[in-house]
Amino acid sequence: MSGADQPTGVSEQLELRAAPVEGVPDIVSDPSGLSEAADAVRCGRGPIGLDAERASGYRYGQHAYLVQLRRKGSGTWLIDPVACPDLTVVDAAIGDGEWILHAATQDLVCLAEVGLRPRLLFDTELGGRLAGLPRVGLGAMVEHYLGFRLAKEHSAVDWSSRPLPEPWLRYAALDVEVLGDLRDAVAEDLERQGKLGWARQEFSHLLSFTGPEPRVDxxxxxxxxxxxxxxxxxxxxxxxxxxxxxxxxxxxxxxxxxxxxxxxxxxxxxxxxxxxxxxxxxxxxxxxxxxxxxxxxxxxxxxxxxxxxxxxxLPQLNLPHTGPPPPRSWADRDPIAAARLARSRELIGAVSEELAVPVENLLTPELLRRYLWEAPPAPTTEEVAQALRTAGAREWQVTITAPLIALASNENPVPHAG
CATH class of the missing domain: 1.10.150.80 (HRDC domain)
Structure with a gap:
């Protein structure tokens, strides 16, 4: 059962794992230690669990202040990227091995800054969303799939502090220790639901993630x-x-x-x-x-x-608007487009519930709005599909949503007078 499905008190009754099973390794903080870590990772087998700790709210930017790795046969490694800012030797050791990350978009940029870039990726958080879990934090997913609780009291500390206290390192090593088993459990769940192919398309898409789009002003x-x-x-x-x-x-x-x-x-x-x-x-x-x-x-x-x-x-009170207007104004500006948007949302919402996949994972609301505001009068399913592909939708998303959007766009809604 997921955390939301468990009876009151069930979560508290699970075993609390407060330390990694294999103990806390020493921090790698010099070239010889980094070379040893790379050799161990190279000799390991299977996917590699990675994590990074930042100092959000303490330091400027989102740089990594600790990098954790774990692979079967390699053990767990904690690397100080302040002392060892270039981890390309570890990246080379990983090679084409599959990365396991939880909430990949939070860590991909800071890991790339120190020379770590995935060629193959499995995001356990995103996998959990596609699997229909109501709670997809690492702790909640470990409870759901692995049956124990994680101690999470050090998630918001200042990781730029030196030396790092032993309890913090315990927390960091534990987080990466669970990723391999969690990845296998999520993959099995997705396979059972017929969604593993969808997930792999999403994970492949994440490989090109370089951070959020810079904001104007x-x-x-x-x-x-x-x-x-x-x-x-x-x-x-x-x-x-x-x-x-x-x-x-x-x-x-x-x-x-x-x-x-x-x-x-x-x-x-x-x-x-x-x-x-x-x-x-x-x-x-x-x-x-x-x-x-x-x-x-x-x-x-x-x-x-x-x-x-x-x-x-002086700055203008409002930036010049780009893209479609806010949906609340569609009824006045283009009643037909407003009706199509409402109907598309209804159809996609129903499929979202049926598949137990969040609406925003089926198709981002922004992409849907952009398409419908500029859509031709009566698009075919293939025309919708091609437009969605061009806008960046993955093929599984196109397969599911293009027929629904085409249906909504061809129902010839007649707006109510007044």
Whole structure:
């Protein structure tokens, strides 16, 4: 049973595994140790479980501060990528061997930074989604498939700390120790459900993942920016965000540790309608006052820079829209497209429930919207299929969803008057 299907208390009754069965290995932190690790991996057999620990919320960026590997016949290896920043010798030892990752998109980029790039991949989290599990965290999937609990209390610690405490290393070694058995159990479940081929297409697609698409004006993602109603206020947000980001990068700390988003939003709201920049800044919020006081010079300079901008240099309140409009406006702008979208969602939703595969894994909502907004009046199934392939859908997704979208597009819906 999955965690969501278990009676109350069943999860707590499972064995708690708090340490790896084979113990905690020493950390590899020099060239000779790295060469030994590579030799061991090369002599092992079967897939290779990998994991990486980052310092999210502590350091700037998403770099790896510990890399864990395990392969049958090779044992578990913990590698310090700060001391050994080039792991290409390990990558060569792995060669074409299959990687096992859990939530691959979280680790692929930071592993590539140290020279590790998969040629073949199995993502246990994604496999769990396709298998219909309601909870796909590593702990939940280990409970479901392997029948014991993992100690997870060190998942959000500062992995850039040195030396790394032994309890943290226990946690890191344990995470990678379970991946081989978990991979086999997920593969068996997917095979039983007739979904293993789908999963392999998804895993192959992940091999080209290089990170999320860069955002236009990333400062617009500042929490609370939606409350700012003037272009001058947005300029304050932009200048503060950019100055904070530059300082965070220089200091190698998380930007939020210098100045929280809430402080940036508060300062913009406070001064967005001023006619001249303030000489000093403060906050009545105790949780923000300290960071504002500590960075007052940076803040005042950034706000002054925002006020020095000409009107035509101020950011627009909204970015120019690209792609289809928000679905809530479709009924007014194109009732036929709105009806097709609603019907496509209905049909795909029904198949999602039948197959026990999340809707977003059958076809991303964004891809569906983009196609339907620009779709021809009465597309054939093959025309829909070709458009989905061109947009990046995998063949299994195309096979399932193209006939449904074509059906929805050819039902000639007549929008209600008014």
């Amino acid at each position: 990333p400062w617009r993602r500042t929490s609370g920016v939606h409350k700012v109603r003037t272009r001058r206020g947005l300029a304050i947000v932009r200048e503060l965000w950019q100055d904070r980001d530059a300082l965070a990068q220089r200091r190698d700390v998380s930007p939020g540790r210098i100045l929280p988003d809430a402080a940036i939003a508060e300062l913009a709201l406070e001064h967005q309608r001023d006619t001249r920049p303030p000489l000093a800044v403060a906050s009545k919020e105790p949780r923000l006052a300290r960071s504002i006081r500590r960075n007052e010079d940076l803040i005042v300079d950034a706000i002054r820079a925002a006020f020095a901008l000409r009107e035509d240099e």
